[in-house]
Amino acid sequence: MTRLLVLGSTGQLGLALQRLTLPRGWEIQTLARADLDLADTGAVETALRAARPQVVINASGYTEVDKAERYPELAFALNSLAPAAMARAAYALSAPLVHVSTDYVFNGEKNAPYLETDAVDPINVYGRSKAEGEAAVLSSIALSAVVRTSWVFSADRANFLKTMLRLGETRRDVRVVADQRGRPTPANELARICVALAERLLDGDKNACGLFHCAGAGEATWADFAEAIFSEAERYGCAPVQVQRISTAEYPTPARRPANSRLDTTKIEALGLTPMPWRDSMRDYVKQLLR
Numbered sequence: 001m002t003r004l005l006v007l008g009s010t011g012q013l014g015l016a017l018q019r020l021t022l023p024r025g026w027e028i029q030t031l032a033r034a035d036l037d038l039a040d041t042g043a044v045e046t047a048l049r050a051a052r053p054q055v056v057i058n059a060s061g062y063t064e065v066d067k068a069e070r071y072p073e074l075a076f077a078l079n080s081l082a083p084a085a086m087a088r089a090a091y092a093l094s095a096p097l098v099h100v101s102t103d104y105v106f107n108g109e110k111n112a113p114y115l116e117t118d119a120v121d122p123i124n125v126y127g128r129s130k131a132e133g134e135a136a137v138l139s140s141i142a143l144s145a146v147v148r149t150s151w152v153f154s155a156d157r158a159n160f161l162k163t164m165l166r167l168g169e170t171r172r173d174v175r176v177v178a179d180q181r182g183r184p185t186p187a188n189e190l191a192r193i194c195v196a197l198a199e200r201l202l203d204g205d206k207n208a209c210g211l212f213h214c215a216g217a218g219e220a221t222w223a224d225f226a227e228a229i230f231s232e233a234e235r236y237g238c239a240p241v242q243v244q245r246i247s248t249a250e251y252p253t254p255a256r257r258p259a260n261s262r263l264d265t266t267k268i269e270a271l272g273l274t275p276m277p278w279r280d281s282m283r284d285y286v287k288q289l290l291r
């Protein structure tokens, strides 16, 4: 048996990983918060070494972008120090590591989709902590893939899709930001691609090492995303919801967000790993939640 250790097994990506049909001969091992508090970064390396996995996917993270402004130490512990410790343990075990990062490492000022070779320049605490985490992983263990993704959604946990469906229960119109553009990413697609990378790393495939962008096919603004969700929800008897398209300035948040979050996925697609359109998974998730 090949033991795959998943950190962050209770999150959107972690749950999607557990629902996947894994490669033949693989079994999933998890260390959830109750087993290992990743904020206790001193304990991370010991716990991973004790678990003795053959391959690791880090699906954990401090993902509350606004709260990270108030709790930078926690954000850096989870998003930078813990992944660094995971990478050290994985290196010691000769276990490949797939680590997940974010579009928010960029400042959003580029007028085209971001490439893996573009310089990072985060504009909030979350982005800075994730940028440090990916650098720590890449410098600690050669047999690793860092997968930057964006706008993750699923039928689990808190995410934009579930927020829109909840608002739609009571409101007939919703104000949504229309000047931030990105690529919504279904957690199931991200999970599939992380496992495919893990499998290739285990086979010693050097092409699977390094930095990759992985995001659902198709672009949208948050307002476009919301409109697509509400329109799909109507198919299940939900009342129509009007999306009022507003600017970022009209919706102030503690953390700044990049206006352009689009990740170019050409590099990962060249490996034969092409993310499916976000609209397809959005329809599946809405059906799952409203049927």
Ligand SMILES: NC(=O)c1ccc[n+]([C@@H]2O[C@H](COP(=O)([O-])OP(=O)(O)OC[C@H]3O[C@@H](n4cnc5c(N)ncnc54)[C@H](OP(=O)(O)O)[C@@H]3O)[C@@H](O)[C@H]2O)c1
Pocket (backbone or CB within 6 Å): 007, 008, 009, 010, 011, 012, 013, 014, 032, 033, 036, 037, 038, 039, 058, 059, 060, 061, 062, 063, 078, 100, 101, 102, 103, 130, 149, 150, 151, 152, 153, 157
């Ligand atoms: N969500 C997005 O839109 C988005 C966008 C770009 C990149 N990403 C990245 O993608 C990855 C997966 O994101 P996601 O949306 O699946 O995250 P998520 O749903 O917020 O899940 C985060 C996971 O991390 C765990 N975790 C948090 N603090 C912990 C702690 N102190 N000790 C142990 N476990 C802890 C959570 O456990 P509990 O269940 O115990 O809280 C949960 O399993 C992350 O690296 C994230 O930065 C996400």
